[in-house]
Amino acid sequence: MALSPDAHAVDGSTTSLAGPAPDARPAGFQVALSNFEGPFDLLLSLIGKHELDITEISLSRVTNEFIAYLSRVDSALELDQASEFLVVAATLLDLKVAGLLPQGELVDAEDVALLEARDLLFARLLQYRAFKEASAWFAGHLDAEAKRHTRSVRLEEKFRARTPELVWTLTLDDFAALATLALTPREIPVVGLDHLHAPLVSIREQAAHVVAMLRSGESMTFRQLIAGADQKGVVVARFLAVLELYRHAALSFEQLEPLGELTLRWSAENWSEDNLANLGADYDN
Amino acid sequence: MTIDTDTLPETDAAPRDATDETPATPVELERAIEAILMIADEPQSLVSLATALRRPVKAVHEAVNRLVSDYDGVDGGVQRGFELREVGGGWRIFVRAAYDDVVADFVTAENPSRLSQAALETLAVIAYKQPITRSSVAAIRAVNVDSVVRTLAGRGLITELFTDSETGAINYGTTPLMLQQLGINSLDELPPISPLLADGSEGFDSDFR
Amino acid sequence: MTIDTDTLPETDAAPRDATDETPATPVELERAIEAILMIADEPQSLVSLATALRRPVKAVHEAVNRLVSDYDGVDGGVQRGFELREVGGGWRIFVRAAYDDVVADFVTAENPSRLSQAALETLAVIAYKQPITRSSVAAIRAVNVDSVVRTLAGRGLITELFTDSETGAINYGTTPLMLQQLGINSLDELPPISPLLADGSEGFDSDFR
Numbered sequence: 001m002a003l004s005p006d007a008h009a010v011d012g013s014t015t016s017l018a019g020p021a022p023d024a025r026p027a028g029f030q031v032a033l034s035n036f037e038g039p040f041d042l043l044l045s046l047i048g049k050h051e052l053d054i055t056e057i058s059l060s061r062v063t064n065e066f067i068a069y070l071s072r073v074d075s076a077l078e079l080d081q082a083s084e085f086l087v088v089a090a091t092l093l094d095l096k097v098a099g100l101l102p103q104g105e106l107v108d109a110e111d112v113a114l115l116e117a118r119d120l121l122f123a124r125l126l127q128y129r130a131f132k133e134a135s136a137w138f139a140g141h142l143d144a145e146a147k148r149h150t151r152s153v154r155l156e157e158k159f160r161a162r163t164p165e166l167v168w169t170l171t172l173d174d175f176a177a178l179a180t181l182a183l184t185p186r187e188i189p190v191v192g193l194d195h196l197h198a199p200l201v202s203i204r205e206q207a208a209h210v211v212a213m214l215r216s217g218e219s220m221t222f223r224q225l226i227a228g229a230d231q232k233g234v235v236v237a238r239f240l241a242v243l244e245l246y247r248h249a250a251l252s253f254e255q256l257e258p259l260g261e262l263t264l265r266w267s268a269e270n271w272s273e274d275n276l277a278n279l280g281a282d283y284d285n
Numbered sequence: 286m287t288i289d290t291d292t293l294p295e296t297d298a299a300p301r302d303a304t305d306e307t308p309a310t311p312v313e314l315e316r317a318i319e320a321i322l323m324i325a326d327e328p329q330s331l332v333s334l335a336t337a338l339r340r341p342v343k344a345v346h347e348a349v350n351r352l353v354s355d356y357d358g359v360d361g362g363v364q365r366g367f368e369l370r371e372v373g374g375g376w377r378i379f380v381r382a383a384y385d386d387v388v389a390d391f392v393t394a395e396n397p398s399r400l401s402q403a404a405l406e407t408l409a410v411i412a413y414k415q416p417i418t419r420s421s422v423a424a425i426r427a428v429n430v431d432s433v434v435r436t437l438a439g440r441g442l443i444t445e446l447f448t449d450s451e452t453g454a455i456n457y458g459t460t461p462l463m464l465q466q467l468g469i470n471s472l473d474e475l476p477p478i479s480p481l482l483a484d485g486s487e488g489f490d491s492d493f494r
Numbered sequence: 495m496t497i498d499t500d501t502l503p504e505t506d507a508a509p510r511d512a513t514d515e516t517p518a519t520p521v522e523l524e525r526a527i528e529a530i531l532m533i534a535d536e537p538q539s540l541v542s543l544a545t546a547l548r549r550p551v552k553a554v555h556e557a558v559n560r561l562v563s564d565y566d567g568v569d570g571g572v573q574r575g576f577e578l579r580e581v582g583g584g585w586r587i588f589v590r591a592a593y594d595d596v597v598a599d600f601v602t603a604e605n606p607s608r609l610s611q612a613a614l615e616t617l618a619v620i621a622y623k624q625p626i627t628r629s630s631v632a633a634i635r636a637v638n639v640d641s642v643v644r645t646l647a648g649r650g651l652i653t654e655l656f657t658d659s660e661t662g663a664i665n666y667g668t669t670p671l672m673l674q675q676l677g678i679n680s681l682d683e684l685p686p687i688s689p690l691l692a693d694g695s696e697g698f699d700s701d702f703r
Contacts, residue, residue, distance in 0.1 A: 128636065130687050131615055131618045131622070131634065131635075131687070132615055134621075134684075134685065135611070137618075138614050138618050138621075139609070142608075142675055143608070145674075145675055145676060145677035146606075146675070147594055148677070149324045151531070151534075151586070151589075152324075152535040153325070155392065156380065158385070159380075159388060159533060160392075162392065162393065163392055163439075166399075166400070168466045170467070172467050172474075173476060175467055175476075178409040179410065179478055180478045180479065183410060183413065183425060183478065316572075316593065318575070320597050321575075321596065321600050323587060324589055324597050337600065338596070363525075364525070366524075366527070366528035366529030366530075366532070367528060367529060380529045381525075381529060387526045387547065390546055394545070420606070420648075423649070426648075428647060428653065429649060429651075431650070432535075
């Protein structure tokens with residue numbers, strides 16, 4: 001998927017929305033991780049800091065800072081949050097590589113895939129930024145309307161007296177059952193294992209594979225973990241599975257230097273197969 | 286909506302740069318009074334209106350009288366579907382009697398004789414979790430319950446118990462009428478439900494700043 | 495001065511017959527509408543007004559438009575301290591904005607806390623892309639949105655629309671209450687977002703699986 005030239009016009013048109021442009025935030029790069037709502041937020045901030053056109057290829061500077069930023073993240077909490085950023089970091093790394101490629105000399109499918117990844121990230125960033133700017137309009141209107149006052153007064157007694165008498169049919173037990181129903185926590189339902197249309201590569205299955213390989217206690221490098229995986233999709237899904245398991249504190253990983261070998265170690269204390277059931281649900285649709 | 290007249294200053298002792306806010310002309314005074322009366326739930330005394338508007342009681346009284354004539358269409362103007370009447374020492378906007386039937390039909394249509402499922406569930410939550418605020422009920426039910434709570438209060442099944450002094454949030458509880466509908470004498474007679482049922486509000490407000 | 499409405503001749507003499515009750519002239523229709531708006535605590539759609547008044551929607555619509563002009567003082571009349579606004583699919587009496595400060599002392603509103611930036615952005619995504627699943631929102635925002643979605647649902651700003659029969663995923667959309675709280679009447683009044691999205695917004699979701 002490629003962006004049309006129209007995408008370049010986006011910067012000009014964004015000023016039409018009320019509210020400050022989010023990427024113009026002066027706080028810049030040094031603010032704490034918790035001030036960002038997510039990886040895209042951070043990326044936009046970086047791009048804004050350098051006043052880069054979001055559609056320019058020169059993202060390598062941003063990439064460097066992004067990675068440098070991640071390396072400074074040290075508290076466990078921040079690291080936890082940073083796991084979500086790894087997806088973006090990986091894409092940015094790809095972009096950096098793509099940026100170094102000689103223009104117009106795309107020879108193999110891998111190069112094309114990198115450029116597609118770049119376009120995809122750009123497109124998603126544009127979309128994210130659009131909603132972020134729209135949210136300023138929402139905030140403004142919600143605030144303005146909250147100050148307005150509507151007539152909402154107690155019904156005059158003469159009208160209240162004329163409302164039809166209440167017909168009550170619930171028994172005491174019905175009522176208790178209703179309370180139980182209403183008070184049962186409304187779990188946000190997750191996509192279970194039983195749905196019919198599984199993704200082409202299931203992150204859940206790959207997670208099961210990762211669990212099986214690591215659970216014995218031996219540490220293992222990611223390279224070893226994907227040995228024998230011949231499809232790109234499987235490698236990606238297995239990497240996402242590792243991220244998901246990391247989010248569930250089921251494994252820890254160690255990387256001694258940037259781009260160095262990634263060593264994984266099983267760290268879950270209480271792991272049951274049930275934990276697998278919900279894994280990767282974020283990636284289902 | 287409740288009017289908190291107690292907090293209004295009794296006198297003009299606290300003139301906070303009144304010049305900008307205070308209605309300058311008699312006409313504007315009438316407009317300001319009708320604005321207040323539009324949202325006031327309780328009848329408003331001339332004194333409380335005068336205090337809020339920082340105008341003499343006499344001027345407010347004259348303005349109120351002009352408003353009564355205005356809404357009654359005395360000077361050849363339109364006779365409104367509402368009127369301004371003095372009850373219990375205060376002024377309040379009421380539906381004009383000529384339109385009582387139209388309004389009564391509307392009220393009847395808005396208040397069916399059976400409670401909706403949403404209203405029943407909200408009532409059950411309040412019965413078991415009282416005292417409880419609207420926002421806590423909303424958190425448990427994951428829907429806005431404002432209008433349902435109004436319905437239940439209008440039906441006399443729940444009532445405002447007290448207002449949280451810190452947050453200003455109103456806490457609701459059930460009434461003797463509700464016990465009567467259920468055929469019990471006290472809340473102790475409600476069948477026990479699992480104490481493990483979470484109140485659902487945990488982690489909910491964390492998304493607000 | 496207290497009026498005992500029960501003794502007024504207009505009401506008790508009227509036989510409960512549709513033809514007699516129905517406002518006969520356009521002017522009376524406006525008066526009947528304003529009478530209903532005095533007791534309504536939610537925006538009233540033209541259809542519900544027309545149903546209550548047993549008059550054609552078109553006639554009600556015209557009457558409402560005349561009322562708006564009337565309260566606004568368009569034809570040289572008085573500009574009232576209140577106004578009639580269409581929000582969230584219905585008509586409702588508001589204090590005119592110029593008098594919001596004057597009435598503030600009379601309202602003890604339970605102001606809900608402001609939505610976080612995350613909640614605002616999620617609301618924007620849902621408003622523009624509805625019906626949409628949580629995972630699709632999460633894909634656009636690149637963060638988990640579960641608790642934010644719960645918050646928005648608890649505020650009554652979004653609601654579950656339907657469950658996908660194949661995947662079981664819940665699709666969310668916005669509510670009339672959201673329109674009300676934004677002060678708009680329909681989703682069409684949201685600012686256009688397509689210029690911001692540029693090309694390529696299609697097919698994101700499939701690419702992100």
